[in-house]
Amino acid sequence: MSGKDSDLNSNNIKPVHTNKVGGSPFKGVVGWIDNRLPIIRMFKYEYLDFQVPKNLSYLWSLGGILMICLIFLIVTGLVLGMHYKPSSTEAFISVEKIMRDVNYGWLLRYAHMNFASFFFIAVYIHIFRGLYYGSYKEPRQLMWLIGIVIFFMMMATAFLGYTLPWGQMSYWGATVITNLFSAVPLVGKAIVTWLWGDYSVGDSTLNRFYVLHWLLAFGILGVVIFHVIALHIVGSNNPSGIEPADTRDTVSFAPFTTSKDLFAMLIFLLAFVLITMYAPNYLGHPDNYIPADPLVTPAHIVPEWYFLPFYAILRSIPDKLLGVIAMVSSIAVLGLLPWLDLSKVRSSVFRPIWKQFVFLFVLDFFILMYVGGMPAEGIYVLIARVGTVYWFLFFLVIAPLVSLTEKTLPMPNSIHEYEDWKKQGRIKTFKIF
């Protein structure tokens, strides 16, 4: 140690490095840029060399698919926004004008509409994947929570977007959902008026919904970036639920994951194109082609298909305020799962009891979706109530109870051993039918 250094130490002075130029693995111009703005090496580390468990199934392709959906939605939405008019007298006509007179406007509008639906198809499979393979457990809890925030934002954005064409379902859907806030004690009515910007859903409501639809879309993009950053810190889970240990367990992101994900994306796009080009209004409601009319209430007000399970939960409770609380908590309760499910084993492959309840939960989701689309009367009310009870039971009671009492199956020590066991038929992997 030189005398100068010890001087620094004795006076409690430390060297600083405000200039961090350098460290790039690249040479030449690329290296010059990367030394000053290290995004090129970040891309290399995080998207080329990034190690991913080699046993990921196609259920792990949904993340990339969701990213594509979001980008397509933003791009089509951007162009639609250049032609759309958020006014109660012009909105319906402007959408039809896009469909008729704007070059390929029909394509943009149908694509935007159906991408929203496919976004939800993908996100539901994505959430199921996390649920089945325990992707919410240590150390991925925060990522799971960020995911739930994204899901809430998606729902809000989709709801706001659905009001924009200003058809009958837009108008009455907006009326029903905004009226939910009136259930808040004391200030409910004031909140609703504040949301509407008027004393009923009207021109000012549509205008602000349009602005918020835009804002939230980019908000989702921002939170998705957090989701992805968190993913690159904790790494991907995999069907075995065992953390990779060495290179026998992993492959690099490119070209292995990229080629696999690209194939899955193309299959997804094929399904999307078939619906968009041959049955573009199939997932929508015909009433939304009737211009909004505050004086005529549709026979049944139904939300878009992806809201039906939560709509069923809302309606299954006779009290308005409690219904709203139940609906919101039915999603928020997902966020507690990392602390309710105490099992150390992640993957349901090794959890014979929990696995059954997860499948039952999926069934419950579909049953609620079905009754959500039916009128709230007779047997449907009862089914919705049973479904709602199971929904909450699953998280609040079954998850902790099963995780404490269940006898899990013997587990391999590593992912490559897991693969060997699979080949030997010692592990029953996931098959739905």
Add this chain to the structure above:
Amino acid sequence: MSLVLKFSLFFFFLLLNISNSFSAEKQEKLLKQSWSFDGFFGKFDRASLQRGYQVYTEVCSSCHSMNLLSYRNLSEAGGPSFSEEEVKAIASKVEVLDGPNDKGEMFRRPGKPSDKFTSPFPNEKAARAANGGAYPPDMSVLVKARAGGPDYIYSILMGYDDKPPKGIKLEDGVYYNKYMPGNKIKMAQPLNKDSVNYSDGTLATQEQLAKDVVTFLTWASEPHLEARKRIGFKTVFYLLILTVLVYLVKKKIWLSVEPKV
């Protein structure tokens, strides 16, 4: 692979059930027709579109508006394919209120192809007053705005019955229709044999008139249907080839990881 497929199929059939449930009212089964515009390669029957336009102008348009259409649309690709001359002639037959001119006065002039279809009534109140309180809906997107689409409109047109089943009381100006929700409709049977004289020699039976006008209304709701199906087919074709190629590439890449598979 199989898992993804199974999952998407499962979802698809589920959605199928759900959208059916939207229209789960206890209702007469619609008269299903085979339409020229159905299917992967569906195209509108041009002659039927032109005849349908004639039915619309001579029958429907006395009560129903079509605010979103312009006369120019009639000559556009994928539509009834009237020539531009014919469209000019069609448009010039109507009178359009225009203005104000330099003196600040509104004036009437013959229509141009760029004009919107003229409406039978100046406003909704006038339409209701003339139709016993009922408002004849605008027909621009009518086919898309009804569950069942073309089959529903066709069924309504064919669903009148002079002798309603016992137990149904009809007030004055209300008619019985098998396919109308609630079975009561304020529109009198609009199409009868020979309501319209077809110039191309087609027999103007009630079925023919209904079929032609529904074809026309479907085009009006979906003027780019033909382009959509054409581009759709090309896209699917392209994607299928790309998907196969990408699958082969993926297999080859993964050979180093899964040599046996």
